[in-house]
Amino acid sequence: MRKFLRACLCCVMFSPTLGHAAAFEEDPWLMLEKAGQAAHKLSYKGIFVYQSGHTVGNIQITHMNYPQGEFARVVSLDGAPREVLRQGNEAVIYSPQNEKVMIEKRRVQSSFPALLPGLSDMLKASYQAKLVGQERVGGRDGLVIQLLPRDHLRYGYRFSVDREFGLLLKSVMLNERNEALEQFAFSQLTLMPNTGMDWFHPNVERGKSYVMQPEENVVPNRAEGDGWKINHLPSGFVKIDQVSRVMPGKTVPVNQMIFSDGIASVSLFVETLEKGAVPKTGQLVQGAANIYANVIDGYQLIVVGEVPEAVVKQIGESVSFKK
């Protein structure tokens, strides 16, 4: 017994990172839950780097939580000076295009550092959460939590949570070879005292005319399309929404079904193959997304998702139509 204890002690002594972190914090799931809440509750300002595939950009974020609600201003620092002003879930996007500034209104859900929606049992069924150590990100001390997929149907994630603020400092999506497919990381972060609102305005190419774009034409669609159904969803994925949306250049609205395992998401688009339209078939990778296209019984299917290739394919191949 004494030997065993000594061995344990040695383990702790020789892995100070793990020993320290484990003694420090609680359940990694709880830490992630808290990080999700911190992103909404705290007022902060910082710059983060976003990388997806070969695309890299620096983004500045100012997020304030006032008694009247959450306000955020997000500005791209590289390339076109795109800006997003957000109040709660309502966002206005300003993007300069030639002589004009296009304005788009959108409903958005959480974005970095508020990446984590409510953590469900569904998520726990598909991933294992582990506190694996600590790292310094953007000058802040973070604890590293890994979400390990329980099967090959989804990617893994590595999160760093600020030790002091509880805020997400870094998020990396990793493929089966442990290569980063997409990542966000603060290079600078400070908490803000609650000041006035004078920061909450766009600063996009003043003097240009602003053009409001029509709102996205998306309506909920509860019906199961034109008699089509999904036979085998990859395990852990459930249908979370179904909408019908008008797409550019299409006369007929496209059906979109959205699937998720709690963190990864897949969209399935189904539309009637219009006369003269070129059928799309095959697979493609874009940034962190895998895309699968197929034509079944005169319908064009397109599957897009931040999941392994096999998963978009499985979803695309499991659609069947009543004849």
Added chain:
Amino acid sequence: MKERISALMDDEIDADGADHLFKALKSDAELAGRWSTYHMIGDVMRGEAPLSADFSRKLMAQIDNEPTVLAPRKSSHHAHSFLMTAVASVAAVMFVSWMVLQQQAHSPSGDIAPTVAINSVSPESVNSYVVAHQNTFAGAGIQAAYYVRPVALSENGN
């Protein structure tokens, strides 16, 4: 010596400069065994087919044809060490193959298949779907795609 064999195998030393190595290989059965081990490990690591028996035979023939001045007689000790090396080689190759298989087991999609199959899907043709997907779901922070969307995606091309 190990390093030199390894370098030769990886073409870091040119064949002309390796004459003495061939000679040394011929004189040392253990080194000869090691040579083939290195070679097989290299092949397996690169995902190539393991060496054919023929290749090894040709190599040994080439080594035998090398003019030798001081070829030591094969003693029973040498035979023994050659056997041990052979066993070690097989074990090493099996280990490496196992590791490669382990890695492949984690990538059901396959490493070898090109990401873009022969198909009619171009990035442009699916732009609007990718954007629609990204606009719909907040998942792992996809919204950030707004801010650093590649040029191709910012247009409403379809």
